[in-house]
Every structure is written in structure tokens, then in C-alpha cells.
Amino acid sequence: MKRSVLKFGGSSVADFLKIKNISEHLKDRIEQDEQLVVVVSAMGKTTDNLLQSVNELTKRPNDKDLAMLLTTGEQQTISFLSMALNDLDVKAKPLTGYQAGIETIGKHLKSKISSIKTEVFNDLFEQHDIVIVAGFQGFNKEGELTTLGRGGSDTTAVAIASALQCPCEIYTDVTGVFSTDPRIFPEAKRWDTVSFEEMMEMAALGAGVLETRSVELANNNNIPIYLAKTLSTEKGTWIVPNDQILERKAVTGVALDKEMAHVTITFPHESQDFLKQLFVKLEEAEINIDMISHIQNQDGLQLSFTFKESDERDLTGLFDSLKADYPDLYVKIETTYCKVSVIGAGMRDMTGIASKIFKTLLDASIPFYQVTTSEISVSYVIDVENGESATRLLCQTFNL
Amino acid sequence: MKRSVLKFGGSSVADFLKIKNISEHLKDRIEQDEQLVVVVSAMGKTTDNLLQSVNELTKRPNDKDLAMLLTTGEQQTISFLSMALNDLDVKAKPLTGYQAGIETIGKHLKSKISSIKTEVFNDLFEQHDIVIVAGFQGFNKEGELTTLGRGGSDTTAVAIASALQCPCEIYTDVTGVFSTDPRIFPEAKRWDTVSFEEMMEMAALGAGVLETRSVELANNNNIPIYLAKTLSTEKGTWIVPNDQILERKAVTGVALDKEMAHVTITFPHESQDFLKQLFVKLEEAEINIDMISHIQNQDGLQLSFTFKESDERDLTGLFDSLKADYPDLYVKIETTYCKVSVIGAGMRDMTGIASKIFKTLLDASIPFYQVTTSEISVSYVIDVENGESATRLLCQTFNL
Numbered sequence: 001m002k003r004s005v006l007k008f009g010g011s012s013v014a015d016f017l018k019i020k021n022i023s024e025h026l027k028d029r030i031e032q033d034e035q036l037v038v039v040v041s042a043m044g045k046t047t048d049n050l051l052q053s054v055n056e057l058t059k060r061p062n063d064k065d066l067a068m069l070l071t072t073g074e075q076q077t078i079s080f081l082s083m084a085l086n087d088l089d090v091k092a093k094p095l096t097g098y099q100a101g102i103e104t105i106g107k108h109l110k111s112k113i114s115s116i117k118t119e120v121f122n123d124l125f126e127q128h129d130i131v132i133v134a135g136f137q138g139f140n141k142e143g144e145l146t147t148l149g150r151g152g153s154d155t156t157a158v159a160i161a162s163a164l165q166c167p168c169e170i171y172t173d174v175t176g177v178f179s180t181d182p183r184i185f186p187e188a189k190r191w192d193t194v195s196f197e198e199m200m201e202m203a204a205l206g207a208g209v210l211e212t213r214s215v216e217l218a219n220n221n222n223i224p225i226y227l228a229k230t231l232s233t234e235k236g237t238w239i240v241p242n243d244q245i246l247e248r249k250a251v252t253g254v255a256l257d258k259e260m261a262h263v264t265i266t267f268p269h270e271s272q273d274f275l276k277q278l279f280v281k282l283e284e285a286e287i288n289i290d291m292i293s294h295i296q297n298q299d300g301l302q303l304s305f306t307f308k309e310s311d312e313r314d315l316t317g318l319f320d321s322l323k324a325d326y327p328d329l330y331v332k333i334e335t336t337y338c339k340v341s342v343i344g345a346g347m348r349d350m351t352g353i354a355s356k357i358f359k360t361l362l363d364a365s366i367p368f369y370q371v372t373t374s375e376i377s378v379s380y381v382i383d384v385e386n387g388e389s390a391t392r393l394l395c396q397t398f399n400l
Numbered sequence: 401m402k403r404s405v406l407k408f409g410g411s412s413v414a415d416f417l418k419i420k421n422i423s424e425h426l427k428d429r430i431e432q433d434e435q436l437v438v439v440v441s442a443m444g445k446t447t448d449n450l451l452q453s454v455n456e457l458t459k460r461p462n463d464k465d466l467a468m469l470l471t472t473g474e475q476q477t478i479s480f481l482s483m484a485l486n487d488l489d490v491k492a493k494p495l496t497g498y499q500a501g502i503e504t505i506g507k508h509l510k511s512k513i514s515s516i517k518t519e520v521f522n523d524l525f526e527q528h529d530i531v532i533v534a535g536f537q538g539f540n541k542e543g544e545l546t547t548l549g550r551g552g553s554d555t556t557a558v559a560i561a562s563a564l565q566c567p568c569e570i571y572t573d574v575t576g577v578f579s580t581d582p583r584i585f586p587e588a589k590r591w592d593t594v595s596f597e598e599m600m601e602m603a604a605l606g607a608g609v610l611e612t613r614s615v616e617l618a619n620n621n622n623i624p625i626y627l628a629k630t631l632s633t634e635k636g637t638w639i640v641p642n643d644q645i646l647e648r649k650a651v652t653g654v655a656l657d658k659e660m661a662h663v664t665i666t667f668p669h670e671s672q673d674f675l676k677q678l679f680v681k682l683e684e685a686e687i688n689i690d691m692i693s694h695i696q697n698q699d700g701l702q703l704s705f706t707f708k709e710s711d712e713r714d715l716t717g718l719f720d721s722l723k724a725d726y727p728d729l730y731v732k733i734e735t736t737y738c739k740v741s742v743i744g745a746g747m748r749d750m751t752g753i754a755s756k757i758f759k760t761l762l763d764a765s766i767p768f769y770q771v772t773t774s775e776i777s778v779s780y781v782i783d784v785e786n787g788e789s790a791t792r793l794l795c796q797t798f799n800l
Contacts, residue, residue, distance in 0.1 A: 016457045050476075054483065057416045061483045068494055069479035072472035076450075079469035083454065083461045094468055098498070099543060143499060 003166040007039040007157035012230040014044030023084040030129040039135040039157040042073025063108035074134035092130040097137035104138035104146045111146040116163040154214040162221035171230040176237030179400035180254040195242040198252045201343045251344035251398040258338045261309045266330040268300035287311045291372045338387040341379040360397045403566040407439040407557035412630040414444030423484040430529040439535040439557040442473025463508040474534035492530040497537035504538035504546045511546040516563040554614040562621035571630040576637030579800035580654040595642040598652045601743045601777045651744035651798040656791045658738045661709045666730040668700035687711045691772045738787040741779040760797045
């Protein structure tokens, strides 16, 4: 019997009508002799609303309590979806992250899935047609509830598909993977297939359709992902292993990341100890950094890197604690920048891509502050107000 | 070190200000070298609101999904209370029913606690001052989430106190146990102590301060309960083993139960099989019945009993299914009755109580439809509109 994991995000289950429509669709699928695992997020703005209400109670909630609170969001969705399926006489079994055996490691609000028990699913499919799993959540070795961080429901879905060795379908507001955000460049192309490699770059560079971690996980386990619009007849995009793509596009897309911030650090001394401390602390705080530029000369250290805007509070706290040991440290955090990236797996075989990008930005008088390149992408830090126009210009340059 | 279980009901934790005030009080208590287990219900009207929203999704939600949904209510309270305590530097550990090891048996929405692991608490008190437990919930042998039914948080508190062999304090809107509901009879007396026996009758007969099951549990385990108003300096009532009360009151109180309904069944045949089926089905549906009157003669069976108004839907369904086998069955359900009861452990040694009650009702021309007596109580089914006046008159008769 064919088995698939389907994931519906928060806006796809935002109200009861949507939940009922999804239930009808799921019933159709199981009537075609499929076994389905359905992963859902919290309904609509539930998570944001919970976070906002916490703000009225305390300015410094601790992570473990916050994780326990947030997990109620998806628990409500799985209950409602199970009721709606039950109304259609579909045998569904709702499971919290704990009940699904989703064990995690790491910080309470940024956990990573360490293991999933496949027996749970195999056993349940003997009596049920659909197993519903609360996305975004799990439990740690101490038995405490944890969350996987924003976008974590995708990871839940891919991790379950990996454990069960079946394909994963992710349904959102977007009809698949585009060469760039269609809200910025309406002529953007939708791709039928892209490779994991390209998708990983797109995700890491802020394309926002799928979290990096879930694409990475699918890539490691060779699990194909279908990305499409919830309950739409429009075709979506298959994300497949690199070797399944015959013709490589030179440039697949342009990604714009506005959710990033930039920090410049000046330290007028020999910096070995300082750097060691900084990176230990960054690792402890689980802050991912990107686009590092590093200059050390007789005047001391000049270091710049970009990071997720959502980590700004943690990073500010981290630098405050470092200043106690290093009073000469000068730190400047900028949140008015964005990152525009050009991505394509074919890039490594092509020449002239970087120079085309330079020329495009220079012709439009768009200043840039940092540049990094990977095998299949080139990224520029520019002012946030130039982000959308740069994206459109680069799409035109590469005929996307 | 002194250990106590404290329970705060839904209205006591209805908003963040109340949660903060309770946290301050708990901090004071632990600074006096106490170890506390704090059991909380869902905030304010959360459970009702969840049930109401379900109503928009489906008219026939199944119990297991409903239990999973409702348990999110208390899970949110324990998260918020833990955050508030954390703000005051109190080391608190929030636990869901599952995490607290509260195993249950029976129907998903009317479960009974079958076991509690005391090791969980002993271990946690090595690192924490307060263990917060989500009331009203547990899990069954299948690992499914369950609820204990309305008022179940009291049972959670008493069950934990029984397992830990420590006293239990239950905080609500009411300042202890009164001779009758002070909203009906403002001159009602508050008792300093009452016996388990009296309290059990009061609870069973609808006094509404404490659920029967929790008093029964305290009685079985000899756990004293203190019942008082949340964060009030007014004295509450201690509910203690029967032998700790020296002077017995003849009549302790008058209880009015408006949440009851009444059914009359007419079955014009020999009724052995029918009755057997009826009682099997009642047990399966876990519907508690009370005040049974039963007449069997050559015309067939006449059976009346009272039941909780909240079971009306289940009972109607039950009779509908019986009518398939017994088409002659005639059933009349009345929800316009109420039950007024006079309670007192001293009653068994006293005479003339029953006749005083008869006289009071007759003098006031209040008709009654059924009467039952126990060792320490006498109950009358009367019209709901006479309930409050009968309560007041009986309080005057017995000088309460």
C-alpha cells in the first residue's frame, strides 16, 4: 500500500472550513488505497498570539516554559482535524510530538529531531487510515516538551518521511518553487523540478518556501519532496536528488532575504582569545552566522558577519557579556540591510555569472557592502530599500 | 520539610494578574521552608470556549479527540504559572498529566486516576521548590490523553496528596463549607470543620464546592482537605476524618442541586431482560443514576430515576437505541426539576428530622415528586422554581 507524508502549514488550517476541506481531500486520497501521515502546524496566527500574550505576563519567559506553551497550538489542530475526519468516517489517530516518539536534542525552542520510532506508525496503520502528527514539536531526554523553532513543521514531515522511507508532500500558500518571489517579480517562473542542492541554497539564502534543515534532511535520506499549493489543482514542484535532474539550469533563482541583520566588530588587539570565546558563545547560543569577512592586521581585528534578525536579542546579550572581559570591543549591529542571492547548480560550469551580477547592480547604482560566493550561488549585502528592485533587475538579467 | 498540595481552580487563575498574585503567595510559602505541589485548572472560561468552538466544527466530536483538545487548557496555565514563578526566581517545574505520571482508566472524558508515580515528585523536589501539575488530565494504558471530567482538578490534587501522604488545600471562590449556598441564604453559617462523611453527602447532593470523587478519595486515604478562598485572609473549612470531629451537628447543611434531570420509564411487559439491558448500557455509558423508584406489577414496569443534566444527550441516545429492541418503551425526560437535600451526620441519632422537613414543605405548599433517604441525608425532588425558597425555608427550620 502506498504511503505518503503530507504537511499542511498554519495558513492552510487557519479555520474550520479549511480543516473540513482538507479532510475531504484526505478522504479521497485514502479511498485510493493510500496510507497517510498528516503533519499540521498551529492554526493561523495561534503561535504568534500565544507569544504576544506571554509578553503581557513577562519580558523574560524561559525557554522550557515557552516550549510547553507553544506545543498546545498544534495539539489543538490535530484534535480538530481528527474530529473533522471522524465526521467523514475516516479512521484517524492524532498524536502529539511526544506520542509520535519524536525525540529531540538541543535547546528547548530550537531543538533538532534525534530519532523517530517507526513502530508507532506501523502499529497504528493496522487500525487507522490516517495518522495525524503535531508538527514543530517533540520531547527531549529529560521528557520535557520541546519545539523545533519556526518552520519546524516541515522538518517534522520530512523526518517522518525519512523514517518511513516514503515521499513527502508539503502544502503551503505558494504553488511550488519559483525563480524568485512572485510578489516581487510577477513574471517569475515556476519550476517543475529542482535539485536538493539548488533548493538548499534557495532555502539557506532566504527564499522562504522551505527551511534549510528540512531540505538537508530530505537530501541526506533521498526523500523526494513535492511542494504545492494547498487544495489547488495547479502543478507544484518536485524537489529531487541532484542526479535525477538531466538538464541543469545555469541560474535557478534569485532569493531575497530581508530577515537578516549585519554586525561589524572592531577589536584593537591581538584577537585569538577573543575569537575563540566569541565562537564558543555563538555555538552555545545556537546562533547561526553567515557571510563572514575577517581582517586582522597591526591595528587589530575587523570582523563582519550576517545573522538571522530573530537572533538579534540573543546576540546583543552575548556581546554585552563579552564586553565585560573585553572593554575595548566595539560592536555595531545593522538591521537595515538585506541579502540578495543568485542561485544555480549550473553556475559552476558557466563563466561570467558573477560579472553579470556586478554589472547589473552597478548600472542601477545599487551599493553593496559585502559579497560571498559558494559553488552554486553569489550573495550580496545591500540596503533593504534596494532589495526588491535588485531582485527584479537580476531576474531580468538572467531571463527568469 | 513540610509538603502540601495546593489546588487553584479556573476562576483563581483566570488572568495574568491573578497568576502573578498566586505566584507571590507561593514564593512566601516556600520561603517558610515548604515544598509545594500546585495543581491548576484551565484559565477562566478556556474549557467552555474550547467546547463552544468544537460546536462550530462538528455536532458529534469523539471523546478521544475532545480529551486531547481540552488538555491544552491546563497545559497553558502551567506554562504561564511557571513563567511567573521563574520571574520571581522560584525554581518551578511544570508537568502535564502525562509527565506527572497520572495514569487513568475508563472513558476518555470521564476517566478515573488509577495510579500516580511518587518518584517523579520526590526526584523533582531535589532540584525544585514547586512542582506545578496540570489538573483534570492524565493518560490511559494506550498512551492516549484523557480528562477526569468537570471538577476533575480537585481529584488530581487529592490524588497527588494521597500518593505523597500530605495535606491538600483547595482554593476557590468560596470561603469554605457553608450550611447552604450563601447566594441563596445569606445568613448561611461557615463551618470550621466538617467530617468526610458529611462532606461526601454534601458533594453528592450537589453542594458544588467539591466533587464527590475527590472527597471519597481523601476519605479513603485519610488526607485532610482545607477548603478556602483564593488569596483571602478569611478562614476556610478543614474537612477531616469522621473521628476527629467531637461534637456532631444534627444537621450540617442544605444542598440544592439544579444540575439534575429526571426520567420516567413505562414498559408494559415483564421487564427482567429490559432492565438488565438498561443497566448494562448505563454502566457502559458511565451515566450515574440516583434516587431510583421502581414499581413492577401486572401492568408492567414504572421506573423513575434522577441523573446529571449533563448526561442528558448520552441518555437520550441510550433510550433511542433501546427503543429499537423495545418499541413499546415510553420515556419521559424532565429537566425542570431540582433536588433539595438536608444533610447531617448526627441525623442517624436524632428523630423527627424527616417529619420537620415534610412539614416545612407542606406548610409552604411546595409539591414534591420523589423522596429518598440515606443514613445522613434526606432528599426531595421538587420543581426547579421552588428550589431556592425551599432551601431558605429549610435553613430557617434547622437554624443553620
